[in-house]
Amino acid sequence: MNPIQYIDQQHELLLKTYHDLHSLAEPSWQEEKTSRYILECLKKAGLTVKTFDSHYGIIAEIPGRSNQVVALRADMDALVQEVDGVVKANHSCGHDAHSTMVLYAALAIAYSGAQPKHTLRFLFQPAEEKGEGALQMINDGALENVSYLFGVHVRPSAEVPYMKASPVIIHGSAGTIRGTIKGIQAHASRPQDGINAIEAAALLVQKLQQIHLQTETPYSIKMTQLQTTNKASNVIPETAVFAIDARAQTNEVMDELTRLTKEAIEQTMEQTEASIFWSMEEFVPAATLHETAIKLAETAIGAIIGTENVVPVCVSQGGEDFHFYTAKHPDIAATMIGLGCDLMPGLHHPHMKFNLEALIYGAKILTNTMLLAAEE
Numbered sequence: 001m002n003p004i005q006y007i008d009q010q011h012e013l014l015l016k017t018y019h020d021l022h023s024l025a026e027p028s029w030q031e032e033k034t035s036r037y038i039l040e041c042l043k044k045a046g047l048t049v050k051t052f053d054s055h056y057g058i059i060a061e062i063p064g065r066s067n068q069v070v071a072l073r074a075d076m077d078a079l080v081q082e083v084d085g086v087v088k089a090n091h092s093c094g095h096d097a098h099s100t101m102v103l104y105a106a107l108a109i110a111y112s113g114a115q116p117k118h119t120l121r122f123l124f125q126p127a128e129e130k131g132e133g134a135l136q137m138i139n140d141g142a143l144e145n146v147s148y149l150f151g152v153h154v155r156p157s158a159e160v161p162y163m164k165a166s167p168v169i170i171h172g173s174a175g176t177i178r179g180t181i182k183g184i185q186a187h188a189s190r191p192q193d194g195i196n197a198i199e200a201a202a203l204l205v206q207k208l209q210q211i212h213l214q215t216e217t218p219y220s221i222k223m224t225q226l227q228t229t230n231k232a233s234n235v236i237p238e239t240a241v242f243a244i245d246a247r248a249q250t251n252e253v254m255d256e257l258t259r260l261t262k263e264a265i266e267q268t269m270e271q272t273e274a275s276i277f278w279s280m281e282e283f284v285p286a287a288t289l290h291e292t293a294i295k296l297a298e299t300a301i302g303a304i305i306g307t308e309n310v311v312p313v314c315v316s317q318g319g320e321d322f323h324f325y326t327a328k329h330p331d332i333a334a335t336m337i338g339l340g341c342d343l344m345p346g347l348h349h350p351h352m353k354f355n356l357e358a359l360i361y362g363a364k365i366l367t368n369t370m371l372l373a374a375e376e
Helices: 003-009 011-023 032-044 095-112 133-139 197-209 251-272 291-305 321-328 358-374
Strands: 048-050 058-062 066-075 079-083 086-090 118-125 146-156 169-171 173-182 219-228 239-248 275-284 314-316 333-343
Touching: 003 011, 003 095, 003 358, 011 032, 011 095, 011 358, 032 048, 032 058, 032 095, 032 118, 058 095, 066 095, 066 321, 066 358, 095 118, 095 146, 095 358, 118 133, 118 358, 133 321, 146 291, 146 321, 146 358, 169 333, 173 197, 173 251, 197 219, 197 239, 197 251, 219 251, 239 251, 251 275, 275 321, 291 333, 291 358, 321 333, 333 358
Parallel strands: 066 118, 066 146, 146 333, 169 314
Antiparallel strands: 048 058, 058 118, 079 086, 173 239, 173 275, 219 239
């Protein structure tokens, strides 16, 4: 059976799979039910699967005639956010869509009986939202013998319109700086006897606003969370915790932004005599472009939806831990495909929605990409 025809024949079942995964939404590192569902489908189709005791990631393979590997990655976790007044796991970033498409690419090739030149590997990754899952999969051997690696992400309509796709998403680097400010408590009538953690935070905000880089590369740095443990309004607060969101379109600009943020923190400590303890968390690197992988994806997209529907580049200021794979293994030819799907009102919106028919041509594009790369 032709793999592309298989996807057409499984149209309704594919959409049901999406709805099933959507309803299973689980936070990072807790993707137990999602992983079990995908695992059962893969095993039924006869793929070789590997699971792990420490997390719910899956590595599945269709053996080829060589040891060289072409890999395709999906993320499985959901965001935790407030939806209509209830805080819960919610698939507002499209990972349920990604898992559905990658799963059906694997099933289509497996059930077709194709015997690829190179081994095909399908990665179902946990904890993308934490920026930690890709690193864990790397540690667990996901990139062993991999020469090509592909990923996919549904895109807002403003970036890639419906019935179109891009062979490359240029994500920026992103990270969260989390810190604690320690001052000295005092009675509010005698502020000179204490060190006010809130005032130290306010000074830090001002210093962040004064960071200006001589570059045309987009970047941003801003405090997004601030909270004290103070229960009394007539006491100078001793402790405050904060979060700073840092973003840059390239890794080089992110390095400079981080350096200047460190300087701002050090200057704040010096001027206020407060202590500030901080670390960069939930960091993801910017995309690195590989023309060979991009060209393969472009060819695969054109063959499925027409060359006129190829969007050459999708630029996103968002971050994506997919790029850890190439940051740690720069020899791998990799790209992430941006799928137009009439996504509104935006990624991470609690009521994000998209046209589910995009899952059909998305799965076909991924299937075609894998098959083309397997013969390289």
